[in-house]
Amino acid sequence: MRQLIVDTPSHAYPIHIGNGVLNNFSLLQPHISKKVAIVSNTTVAPLYIESLHTVLKNNQIEYFDIILQDGEQYKNHESLNQIYNSLLQNHADRKTTIIALGGGVIGDMAGFAAATYQRGIPFVQIPTTLLSQVDSSVGGKTAINHPLGKNMIGAFYQPQLVLADLDTLDTLPERELSSGMAEVIKYAILDDAEFLTWLENNMAALMQRDKATLTQAVYHCCQMKANIVAQDETEQDIRTLLNLGHTFGHAIETEMGYGIWLHGEAVAAGTVLACQLSEQLGSLKTTDTERIKAILRQAKLPDTPPVFPFERWLAHMRHDKKVASGKMRFITLAALGKAQLTTIEDEQILKTVLSNYLPK
Amino acid sequence: MRQLIVDTPSHAYPIHIGNGVLNNFSLLQPHISKKVAIVSNTTVAPLYIESLHTVLKNNQIEYFDIILQDGEQYKNHESLNQIYNSLLQNHADRKTTIIALGGGVIGDMAGFAAATYQRGIPFVQIPTTLLSQVDSSVGGKTAINHPLGKNMIGAFYQPQLVLADLDTLDTLPERELSSGMAEVIKYAILDDAEFLTWLENNMAALMQRDKATLTQAVYHCCQMKANIVAQDETEQDIRTLLNLGHTFGHAIETEMGYGIWLHGEAVAAGTVLACQLSEQLGSLKTTDTERIKAILRQAKLPDTPPVFPFERWLAHMRHDKKVASGKMRFITLAALGKAQLTTIEDEQILKTVLSNYLPK
Numbered sequence: 001m002r003q004l005i006v007d008t009p010s011h012a013y014p015i016h017i018g019n020g021v022l023n024n025f026s027l028l029q030p031h032i033s034k035k036v037a038i039v040s041n042t043t044v045a046p047l048y049i050e051s052l053h054t055v056l057k058n059n060q061i062e063y064f065d066i067i068l069q070d071g072e073q074y075k076n077h078e079s080l081n082q083i084y085n086s087l088l089q090n091h092a093d094r095k096t097t098i099i100a101l102g103g104g105v106i107g108d109m110a111g112f113a114a115a116t117y118q119r120g121i122p123f124v125q126i127p128t129t130l131l132s133q134v135d136s137s138v139g140g141k142t143a144i145n146h147p148l149g150k151n152m153i154g155a156f157y158q159p160q161l162v163l164a165d166l167d168t169l170d171t172l173p174e175r176e177l178s179s180g181m182a183e184v185i186k187y188a189i190l191d192d193a194e195f196l197t198w199l200e201n202n203m204a205a206l207m208q209r210d211k212a213t214l215t216q217a218v219y220h221c222c223q224m225k226a227n228i229v230a231q232d233e234t235e236q237d238i239r240t241l242l243n244l245g246h247t248f249g250h251a252i253e254t255e256m257g258y259g260i261w262l263h264g265e266a267v268a269a270g271t272v273l274a275c276q277l278s279e280q281l282g283s284l285k286t287t288d289t290e291r292i293k294a295i296l297r298q299a300k301l302p303d304t305p306p307v308f309p310f311e312r313w314l315a316h317m318r319h320d321k322k323v324a325s326g327k328m329r330f331i332t333l334a335a336l337g338k339a340q341l342t343t344i345e346d347e348q349i350l351k352t353v354l355s356n357y358l359p360k
Numbered sequence: 361m362r363q364l365i366v367d368t369p370s371h372a373y374p375i376h377i378g379n380g381v382l383n384n385f386s387l388l389q390p391h392i393s394k395k396v397a398i399v400s401n402t403t404v405a406p407l408y409i410e411s412l413h414t415v416l417k418n419n420q421i422e423y424f425d426i427i428l429q430d431g432e433q434y435k436n437h438e439s440l441n442q443i444y445n446s447l448l449q450n451h452a453d454r455k456t457t458i459i460a461l462g463g464g465v466i467g468d469m470a471g472f473a474a475a476t477y478q479r480g481i482p483f484v485q486i487p488t489t490l491l492s493q494v495d496s497s498v499g500g501k502t503a504i505n506h507p508l509g510k511n512m513i514g515a516f517y518q519p520q521l522v523l524a525d526l527d528t529l530d531t532l533p534e535r536e537l538s539s540g541m542a543e544v545i546k547y548a549i550l551d552d553a554e555f556l557t558w559l560e561n562n563m564a565a566l567m568q569r570d571k572a573t574l575t576q577a578v579y580h581c582c583q584m585k586a587n588i589v590a591q592d593e594t595e596q597d598i599r600t601l602l603n604l605g606h607t608f609g610h611a612i613e614t615e616m617g618y619g620i621w622l623h624g625e626a627v628a629a630g631t632v633l634a635c636q637l638s639e640q641l642g643s644l645k646t647t648d649t650e651r652i653k654a655i656l657r658q659a660k661l662p663d664t665p666p667v668f669p670f671e672r673w674l675a676h677m678r679h680d681k682k683v684a685s686g687k688m689r690f691i692t693l694a695a696l697g698k699a700q701l702t703t704i705e706d707e708q709i710l711k712t713v714l715s716n717y718l719p720k
Contacts (some may be wrong), residue, residue, distance in 0.1 A: 033685070034685060035685070035686075077437070077441070081437070084506060084512070084513060085508070088506060088508040088509060088512065088679065089508075091678060091679070091683075091686070093681070093683045093684055093685070093686070094681060094683075094684065095684055095685055115515065116476070116513050116514060116515055117512070117513065118512060118514075118681045119501065119502075119503065119514045119515055119516055119594070119595075119681075120515065120516065120594065141479065142479075143479065146444060146448060148445070148448040148449075149448060152444070152448065152477070152478060153444060153476050153477065154476060154478075154479045155475065155476055155479055155480065155515060156479055156480065234479070234480065235479075318451060319448065319451070321453070321454060321478045321479075323451075323453045323454075324453055324454065324455055325393070325394060325395070325453070325455055326395075326451070326453070
């Protein structure tokens with residue numbers, strides 16, 4: 001088991017990474033109160049909630065379950081309201097702790113509910129997907145989607161504790177494993193060329209779910225993200241770089257309908273587009289982009305986006321949260337392992353980048 | 361004009377109190393960006409929004425309006441969603457500033473929208489009622505109501521600036537003026553016996569809307585609240601005392617249906633009940649309660665609650681945000697000018713207090 005501390009201006013909290021941490025009450029105990037609401041979904045709950053119940057019951061913690069539909073398309077106001085209703089019906093008060101048991105969608109929604117129920121109650125993340133273990137459970141971003149844009153409604157709100165149990169990855173569908181790997185690869189591209197080489201050498205073992213190799217990758221990504229979040233909790237500055245591939249990626253997700261392309265799949269195609277944009281800006285070589293495409297394919301991820309009209313790309317990207325004073329901003333690459341924030345004033349360059357993926 | 365600074369751990373911001381501050385661009389300028397969303401309602405907008413438009417137009421600030429229905433019964437998810445939709449349709453980004461122009465309901469909703477749109481954008485409060493000038497615009501509490509409880513969904517989120525323009529009180533209906541006065545009186549009762557005497561001597565002038573006397577009262581209340589909020593931004597401790605009269609008051613509002621009893625009217629009746637509870641606990645004299653009833657009547661406020669069954673009182677009060685680990689907690693008085701937080705384990709004492717107001 002490995003442990004690290006995320007130290008933000010508002011709050012410091014531990015992340016435990018390893019096998020079986022989900023059932024280790026000594027890790028949970030210092031961070032929860034006498035009453036717990038477990039938020040999970042119809043896929044994850046049947047696999048892991050009983051084991052959590054047993055641990056809580058054996059330690060005289062009162063609990064109740066809030067089970068949501070599974071999928072990005074349910075990360076909306078209706079599911080959020082299901083959480084609020086259940087909290088109120090079960091007389092949850094300001095000391096009740098929410099435990100988010102599931103992937104990024106559950107973590108984002110349970111976290112936003114915790115941030116806003118009675119103006120804020122404690123919560124614990126138990127991420128059960130690779131994507132949520134390396135990304136969404138670290139850093140306190142919580143949100144729901146709005147019909148006009150992904151993650152448009154949310155808050156920065158840090159958990160009390162994160163338990164990343166690698167055993168839960170055993171039941172993860174391969175497409176979901178790949179989706180998480182897109183974020184792992186993203187970390188390497190944006191800030192760590194050495195880690196990129198390590199990933200190229202270890203991708204086979206990672207895709208075969210070798211626990212020791214996975215532990216190393218998850219720990220490394222959490223460490224990178226924790227360092228960035230410690231410097232910039234509310235994304236004023238360097239935290240923006242974590243959005244590499246996400247401006248194009250969110251456009252794909254919104255256009256296709258939430259849940260059709262998985263988040264990591266959209267980010268993978270978006271990362272290739274960010275590489276190609278960097279090529280157009282003269283800061284990256286075609287061979288670099290080819291190298292990224294190769295590792296994405298190794299992780300069974302798409303390296304091209306779906307085809308839809310340029311006007312739709314623009315409409316989605318103009319809603320991006322990085323837009324500032326009306327100007328579109330993208331994360332581009334000065335080199336592999338070195339991301340930067342770039343304002344794009346000339347839309348023609350975007351049309352050039354997307355030209356291969358527009359309807360003929 | 362008077363000015364004070366609210367200094368919370370998360371953020372410090374100024375409050376300007378005086379005549380005509382709404383039209384003083386030099387006060388607004390340092391705290392807004394190039395694009396502004398004005399959130400107001402159908403009652404206040406016709407009175408003051410044109411004047412704000414002129415000021416913004418003259419200073420090349422782009423703006424758009426979001427006009428909500430007027431009333432506590434509209435402080436709900438639907439109105440909040442109207443704000444989100446308009447922000448998205450008008451391409452509001454993370455630098456867009458929300459200006460809340462209206463009473464406490466507008467401030468609470470616009471503030472919560474600002475706290476959660478794209479995980480937080482700047483906002484400015486221009487409170488146009490006595491209630492919002494002395495209470496809801498100071499301290500960063502934002503919220504919407506839930507069918508099962510008042511202010512159940514919200515966040516602590518501080519504004520960039522508060523402009524309390526006393527000229528806006530000229531158009532306030534008398535019932536609304538009284539409602540605000542309930543909170544003014546509350547401050548005196550909970551922490552300032554000297555201010556209570558001052559209010560007894562000046563209530564006639566206040567109710568006649570004498571500007572100099574009103575300025576003094578508003579400034580004094582904001583100062584008191586700023587001091588408390590500086591010590592306890594997220595209501596872990598002494599800030600709870602500001603809820604004097606509110607446990608009973610929220611029960612009245614929820615039972616009657618939001619907007620039937622005005623907030624201040626419910627707080628006035630709730631404050632008398634808190635006095636009577638304190639009498640039952642042996643810490644207050646009947647003559648003290650009579651003194652409070654008298655000043656409430658001077659301010660044309662009710663001193664008795666509506667009649668409804670004890671079980672309904674209990675049901676509402678069990679949803680109160682002060683409930684901790686399942687126990688009900690009330691603000692009671694150790695003396696006039698000295699409030700305290702009291703856990704009530706024996707419900708019988710509540711039944712005794714409410715006995716005169718239960719159905720026969």
